[in-house]
Each structure stands twice: as structure tokens, then as C-alpha cells.
Amino acid sequence: MKKLLSASPLFLSLLAIAAVLFGAVDRASAQIPETFTNLQVLPEDIDRADLVATMRSFSGALGVRCTHCHVNRGATFADMDFAADEKPEKEKARYMMRMLEELNTRTLPAMENRREPPVTMTCKTCHRGQVRPFLLSQELYMAAHDQGADAATARYRELRGKYLQAGAFDFTEQETASVAQELLAEGLTEEAIALYELNTEFHPDSAPAWVALAQAFEQIGDTDKAIVAYERVLEINPNARGVQDRINTLRQ
Numbered sequence: 001m002k003k004l005l006s007a008s009p010l011f012l013s014l015l016a017i018a019a020v021l022f023g024a025v026d027r028a029s030a031q032i033p034e035t036f037t038n039l040q041v042l043p044e045d046i047d048r049a050d051l052v053a054t055m056r057s058f059s060g061a062l063g064v065r066c067t068h069c070h071v072n073r074g075a076t077f078a079d080m081d082f083a084a085d086e087k088p089e090k091e092k093a094r095y096m097m098r099m100l101e102e103l104n105t106r107t108l109p110a111m112e113n114r115r116e117p118p119v120t121m122t123c124k125t126c127h128r129g130q131v132r133p134f135l136l137s138q139e140l141y142m143a144a145h146d147q148g149a150d151a152a153t154a155r156y157r158e159l160r161g162k163y164l165q166a167g168a169f170d171f172t173e174q175e176t177a178s179v180a181q182e183l184l185a186e187g188l189t190e191e192a193i194a195l196y197e198l199n200t201e202f203h204p205d206s207a208p209a210w211v212a213l214a215q216a217f218e219q220i221g222d223t224d225k226a227i228v229a230y231e232r233v234l235e236i237n238p239n240a241r242g243v244q245d246r247i248n249t250l251r252q
């Protein structure tokens with residue numbers, strides 16, 4: 001395993017690039033030891049600069065600090081015990097490193113008709129700044145199910161605020177609508193409407209987003225709100241088929 005990793009300079013250079021891009025997670029690298037005593041996956045003779053770059057790329061890819069995986073025995077960076085294996089996260093990271101190496105050096109190269117240039121997977125390919133790389137649809141579904149409509153909208157706003165720029169989550173209206181649809185099918189109407197409302201808030205000029213919201217309001221018998229939403233559809237697209245008829249029917 002050590003040979004495999006040391007035999008892949010691309011792996012290390014990608015990590016180094018990521019480290020530069022993500023900037024200094026810690027500026028105290030002077031306090032990182034000169035020699036390493038407990039490397040089980042990385043090459044034992046790894047260059048100190050490469051090790052630091054690799055560690056920074058881990059922090060950046062997962063959106064965490066060094067202490068997510070390493071114990072600190074005191075209050076300052078000088079008290080970090082990097083060689084210790086006390087934190088289960090460190091062992092999980094080793095598991096992930098081996099998995100990644102397996103994917104990049106065996107699994108993917110063995111795929112028939114692989115295209116050039118090959119995609120080299122990194123921690124960030126999956127993690128995208130998340131410790132646990134759930135998709136937006138999974139985050140919303142879990143929040144809606146376990147904690148209700150308010151929690152789902154709060155989670156959406158939180159993730160959108162933090163990650164819109166990073167592109168870590170899919171904020172297209174389709175992604176959110178697909179969860180709303182699923183919730184609707186399960187009878188979780190309030191939760192579904194909360195998500196459709198988010199779509200109209202963040203995609204205010206999307207006729208489909210307003211149609212979906214109008215239909216959900218119709219489904220719970222809230223005719224007034226359905227009409228308002230359908231009227232918004234007509235403002236966006238005065239020729240929207242059947243919408244004026246639908247409004248007329250609802251007004252009767």
C-alpha cells in the first residue's frame with residue numbers, strides 16, 4: 001500500500017494543489033514535527049511538505065480542522081499529538097485513503113473503454129467540504145422527515161448560505177422539487193409546500209416552480225393561495241396554457 005501511494009506523484013500533487021487553493025487551515029505548520037512515527041498508509045519517507053499539503057487537503061476536503069482527526073493534549077497547537085491514534089476519525093481517514101487508492105489504481109483502471117484523460121478521484125470528489133457527504137436531496141428529506149417543515153427550510157437556508165459558492169450542493173429547483181414530490185406522495189404536505197415555497201423564493205421567475213406550488217396548495221384545499229400562485233405564473237408567462245382556465249375554475 002505504501003508503495004502504491006508513493007508511486008502516484010499525481011495523487012500528491014493534486015493534494016498539494018488543493019491545499020494551496022484551500023489556503024492555510026492552520027498557520028502553525030512550524031510546530032508540525034520534522035519526522036513522523038506512525039504512518040501506515042502514506043510512505044514512511046514522505047517529504048514533510050507533502051505530508052503537510054496532504055493534511056491540509058484533508059481538512060479542506062472535509063471542511064474540518066486538524067483536531068477532527070488528531071488529539072490535542074493541551075490548549076495550543078504545540079500540544080497536538082499527531083502520531084496518536086485515539087480518534088476514530090483518524091482510522092476512518094486511513095480507511096478512506098486506502099479506498100481512494102484502490103479506486104484510482106485498481107478499480108477505475110480496470111474499467112473497459114475508459115476515456116482519456118482519466119479522472120483521478122480525490123477526497124473532495126465525494127466530500128465537497130462536507131464531513132459526511134450527503135446530497136441536498138438527502139439532507140432535505142431527512143430534515144423534513146425527522147423534524148418537519150421548519151427544520152427542512154432552515155437546513156436549506158443554512159446550506160445555501162454556506163455552500164452556494166462552493167458548488168457543494170445542487171441548488172437547482174429540480175433537486176428540491178424532487179424531494180417535495182416525494183414528500184407529497186408520502187402525505188407530508190406541509191413539508192412539501194415548504195420546499196416548493198423555497199423554490200419560488202430562490203427561483204422567483206420560474207413558472208414551473210409556481211405551478212408546482214399552486215398544485216400543492218390545491219391539493220390541501222387552499223384555493224386562495226393556489227390562485228395567487230397561478231396568477232404569478234401568468235405574470236411570468238401570460239400564455240401559459242390552461243392556467244387562466246384553472247384560475248377561473250377555482251374562483252367559482
Ligand code: HEC
Nearest residue numbers: 036037038039040041042055058059066069082083093094
Ligand atoms: C480527515 C482526517 C485528518 C485530518 C483533518 C488531518 N489529518 Fe493528519 N493524519 C491523518 C491520518 C489518517 C494520518 C496517518 C496517515 C498514515 O497512517 O499514513 C495523519 C498523520 C499526520 C501526521 C503524522 C503523524 C506521525 O508522526 O505519524 C501529522 C504531522 C499530521 N497528520 C498533521 C496534520 C495537520 C497539521 C492537520 C491539519 C492541517 C491534519 N493532520 C489534519 C488524518 C487527518
Ligand code: HEC
Nearest residue numbers: 058089092093096097100121122123125126127131132133
Ligand atoms: C467515494 C467517495 C469518497 C471518497 C473518495 C472519500 N470519502 Fe470519506 N466518506 C465518504 C462517505 C460516504 C462517508 C460517510 C460514511 C458514513 O458515515 O455514512 C465518508 C466518511 C469519512 C470520514 C468520517 C467522518 C466522520 O467524522 O464521521 C472521514 C474522516 C473521511 N471520510 C475522510 C476521507 C478522506 C481523508 C478522504 C480522501 C483520502 C476521503 N474521505 C475520500 C465518501 C468518500
